[in-house]
Amino acid sequence: xxxxxxxxxxxxxxxxxxxxxxxxxxxxxxxxxxxxxxxxxxxxxxxxxxxxxxxxxxxxxxxxxxxxxxxxxxxxxxxxxxxxxxxxxxxxxxxxxxxxxxxxxxxxxxxxxxxxxxxxxxxxxxxxxxxxxxxxxxxxxxxxxxxxxxxxxxxxxxxxxxxxxxxxxxxxxxxxxxxxxxxxxxxxxxxxxxxxxxxxxxxxxxxxxxxxxxxxxxxxxxxxxxxxxxxxxxxxxxxxxxxxxxxxxxxxxxxxxxxxxxxxxxxxxxxxxxxxxxxxxxxxxxxxxxxxxxxxxxxxxxxxxxxxxxxxx
Numbered sequence: 001x002x003x004x005x006x007x008x009x010x011x012x013x014x015x016x017x018x019x020x021x022x023x024x025x026x027x028x029x030x031x032x033x034x035x036x037x038x039x040x041x042x043x044x045x046x047x048x049x050x051x052x053x054x055x056x057x058x059x060x061x062x063x064x065x066x067x068x069x070x071x072x073x074x075x076x077x078x079x080x081x082x083x084x085x086x087x088x089x090x091x092x093x094x095x096x097x098x099x100x101x102x103x104x105x106x107x108x109x110x111x112x113x114x115x116x117x118x119x120x121x122x123x124x125x126x127x128x129x130x131x132x133x134x135x136x137x138x139x140x141x142x143x144x145x146x147x148x149x150x151x152x153x154x155x156x157x158x159x160x161x162x163x164x165x166x167x168x169x170x171x172x173x174x175x176x177x178x179x180x181x182x183x184x185x186x187x188x189x190x191x192x193x194x195x196x197x198x199x200x201x202x203x204x205x206x207x208x209x210x211x212x213x214x215x216x217x218x219x220x221x222x223x224x225x226x227x228x229x230x231x232x233x234x235x236x237x238x239x240x241x242x243x244x245x246x247x248x249x250x251x252x253x254x255x256x257x258x259x260x261x262x263x264x265x266x267x268x269x270x271x272x273x274x275x276x277x278x279x280x281x282x283x284x285x286x287x288x289x290x291x292x293x294x295x296x297x298x299x300x301x302x303x304x305x306x307x308x309x310x311x312x313x
Contacts, residue, residue, distance in 0.1 A: 004045070006078055009071050011038040012050065016068060020057040091118040092286040095131045095143035097205075098123055100229075102166050102249040102274050103144025110293045117286045128204040132158065135277055141287050142278040146204040148311050157280040163294045165271040167248045167264065167302045170194075174259040175240035185267045186216035186307075195242040197224040197232065205272075209245065211309040212270055233258065247272055268305035273312040 014024040015035065025032040043050050050064035060068065096103040104121070111119055122140055125131035131143040136156050147153050147160060154160055170189065172179050178192065194213075199206050199222040213220045221242075226232075229252065236244055237258035246252075246262060254260055276294050278287055 004042075004074065006074065008038045008042045009074050011035055012042055012067075012071055013075060015039065015051065015058050016060065016064075023057075090284075091120040092142075092284055092290065093120040093122055093140040094290070095122040095125055095134065095140050095145075097125075097144075100250050100252070101144075102164050102247065103276075105249055105251070106144065106163060106274075106294060106297065107290075109297070110290055113293065114286075114289060117289060119286075126200060127202055128153070129202075132277055135279055138279070138282075141282055141284055142276055142290065144274055144276055146208060146273050146312065147275050147277070148204050148207045148309075150311070154277070158277060159280045160275045160277045161291065161295060162273060162275050163297070164249075164274040164299055165302070165306075165308065166274060168270040168272060169246045169248055170243050170263045170265060171236060171246040172243045172261045172263065173237040173239055174261065175238075176243055176261070177240070178243065178263055179261045181263055183264045183266045186212075186218065186265065186270070187267075189243075189265075190217055190219075192219075192243055193241060194218060194220045195232075195236070195244050196220055196222055197226040198229075207311075208272060208309055212307075215307070233260065236260070266304060268307040269302045271302060271306050271308045271312075273308055 011024065011028060014027050015021060018024040018027055021035050021039075022032050025035045028035065039051065046063075046067065048063035048067070049061050050067060051058040052061055094107055096107060098104065099121070107119065107121065111117070125134060125143070128143075128145040128147065131140070131145055132153050134140045135143055136158060144163070150160065170178060170184055176192075178184050178188070196209065199209060199220070209220055212218065232244060233252065233254050236242055237254065237260055248264075276291070278291070
């Protein structure tokens with residue numbers, strides 16, 4: 001068992017492409033003797049003659065022709081491996097909770113404005129702690145999250161910028177008592193059950209809704225099981241007693257027969273705080289472009305009285 005020296009393989013490719021040892025040596029900026037030694041070493045390791053030397057130059061033998069596509073594949077694989085960790089060559093890896101939320105929409109706007117920047121959209125981290133840890137270790141370049149303890153979470157050269165304070169709405173079916181209201185208030189919601197089986201303990205959104213419920217004495221029912229968004233929509237559409245919270249920028253499609261109602265909340269309007277988190281020493285050029293984009297992005301601020309949890313103010 002032996003390992004192939006990529007420099008030797010690169011020399012083999014150079015001779016094939018140039019057709020002559022001397023021309024390959026000029027291309028590689030080495031002596032012809034160095035090229036000859038590398039080819040001899042490769043032939044010895046492979047146990048096969050790769051070139052026939054002729055007056056016209058170097059011609060591949062049958063074994064050389066068989067080895068050629070694999071040699072090119074080795075160099076291409078090595079280049080891909082190198083590019084995967086080079087900030088100026090690999091995709092920018094950005095985490096969002098799921099593709100429907102505001103962070104994902106902002107990232108898509110960035111992609112549309114910068115189509116030449118390659119993105120790797122990550123959705124595997126459930127909570128902010130896991131996502132921020134991945135930013136810290138370099139597993140991802142950035143994450144869109146709500147920060148429940150910024151002084152603790154933004155350590156080890158981590159930085160953040162608030163990108164959106166997103167208004168909350170109530171989603172109901174047509175038979176719900178609030179269905180025909182143009183707006184509602186937290187005080188009115190005290191009398192209604194809010195169903196959120198997708199609340200996950202220990203997540204930032206659980207912390208947000210828990211403080212919201214405690215502040216305004218709301219009843220949030222988290223009894224599951226959680227079969228996903230489509231199942232929640234089906235239950236809400238057919239219920240005269242259940243409603244659920246929905247962030248303003250979440251985009252949902254449901255059957256026309258559901259006749260769902262999205263009702264803004266006022267006096268005050270609860271705002272969900274989205275931040276972009278990244279490592280300050282991350283040199284990826286696309287990360288700089290993303291930071292500038294979200295910093296310059298204009299979003300509509302909620303009018304009138306608003307509310308956010310203490311950790312977001």
